[in-house]
Amino acid sequence: MNSILEIEKMSLQFGGVKALDNVSFHIVKGEIFSLIGPNGAGKTSMLNCISGLYQPTTGSIRYKGKEIVNMKPYNRTKLGIARAFQNIALFAHMSVLDNLKLGRHTLMHSGPLSGGLYVGKASKEEIKHRRKVEEVIEFLELQDIRHTPVGTLPYGLQKRVEVGRALALGPELILLDEPMAGMNNSEKDLMARFILDMHEVMDTTVVLIEHDLGIVMNLSDHIAVLDFGKCIGFGTPDDIQKNQDVIKAYIGEETVI
Numbered sequence: 001m002n003s004i005l006e007i008e009k010m011s012l013q014f015g016g017v018k019a020l021d022n023v024s025f026h027i028v029k030g031e032i033f034s035l036i037g038p039n040g041a042g043k044t045s046m047l048n049c050i051s052g053l054y055q056p057t058t059g060s061i062r063y064k065g066k067e068i069v070n071m072k073p074y075n076r077t078k079l080g081i082a083r084a085f086q087n088i089a090l091f092a093h094m095s096v097l098d099n100l101k102l103g104r105h106t107l108m109h110s111g112p113l114s115g116g117l118y119v120g121k122a123s124k125e126e127i128k129h130r131r132k133v134e135e136v137i138e139f140l141e142l143q144d145i146r147h148t149p150v151g152t153l154p155y156g157l158q159k160r161v162e163v164g165r166a167l168a169l170g171p172e173l174i175l176l177d178e179p180m181a182g183m184n185n186s187e188k189d190l191m192a193r194f195i196l197d198m199h200e201v202m203d204t205t206v207v208l209i210e211h212d213l214g215i216v217m218n219l220s221d222h223i224a225v226l227d228f229g230k231c232i233g234f235g236t237p238d239d240i241q242k243n244q245d246v247i248k249a250y251i252g253e254e255t256v257i
C-alpha cells in the first residue's frame with residue numbers, strides 16, 4: 001500500500017494529561033482519511049503534531065518515507081503539508097485574495113525587495129503564485145467575494161476561505177480541522193463536494209476532523225478513532241461501524257453508527 005504518512009507509536013504528554021498515547025496508523029496517498037473521537041480525544045493534537053506545531057513526546061512521523069518529527073512547520077509546508085485551522089486563522093481586514101496570496105508567502109524564494117519591484121525571478125514567481133491563487137478561487141467558487149474583507153463575510157464563507165488559504169499552498173496532504181463546524185446543511189454539502197473534488201480532481205490527500213458521523217462515513221476511505229488519546233479503531237467506514245470498542249467508547253452502547 002502506498003502510504004503518504006505513517007504515524008508510529010506516537011505519544012504527547014502535557015503534564016499529567018496524555019493527549020496522545022502510543023498512537024499508530026497510516027494514511028494512503030490520495031485518500032480521504034478522517035480522525036474522529038469525542039471532545040478532548042486528541043484529534044487536534046494529532047494534527048498539531050503532523051503540521052509541526054506540537055512536538056510529540058515520543059514516536060515517529062514519516063512523510064513519503066522521510067522522518068519529519070523534528071522538522072520545523074514551515075519546512076513541512078514546503079514538503080507539501082498544509083493545514084486549515086478549526087478557529088479561523090485569517091486576517092479579517094484583508095481581502096479574500098490577499099489572504100490567499102499571503103498564505104503562499106512561506107513558499108516564496110525571492111526577497112521582499114525584488115518581490116516588490118517585480119523583477120527577474122521575482123516576477124516569474126509572482127505569476128506562478130498568482131496562478132495558483134486564481135485556481136483556488138475558481139475551485140472554491142470565491143470569485144464574487146475575491147475583494148471582500150474576510151471579516152465581513154458570513155462564518156461559513158470564512159471557513160471556506162480558511163480552507164482556501166491551505167489549498168493555495170498546493171499541498172499533497174491537506175489537514176482540515178472541522179472545516180464544516182458551524183455550517184448549515186447546504187453549506188456542509190457544498191464543503192463535502194469541495195473535499196471530494198480536492199481528492200478526485202486535485203489528487204490531494206485529505207485528513208479530516210469532523211464530528212458529523214454521516215459525513216465522515218460517506219466521505220472517508222479510512223478512519224482512525226481516538227478516545228482519551230488512544231487509537232481504539234482504524235479501518236474502513238464499514239470496519240469502524242462494526243467495531244465494538246468504538247461503539248462502546250465513542251458512541252455509547254445503545255447507538256448504532
Ligand SMILES: Nc1ncnc2c1ncn2[C@@H]1O[C@H](COP(=O)(O)OP(=O)(O)OP(=O)(O)O)[C@@H](O)[C@H]1O
Pocket residue numbers: 014017018019037038039040041042043044045046
Ligand atoms: N497546549 C496544550 N496544553 C495543555 N493541554 C493541552 C494542550 N493541547 C491539548 N491539550 C489537552 O490534550 C487533550 C486533547 O485535546 P485536543 O484538543 O487534541 O482534543 P480534540 O479531540 O481535538 O477535542 P475537540 O473535539 O474538543 O476539538 C485535552 O485534554 C486537552 O485539554
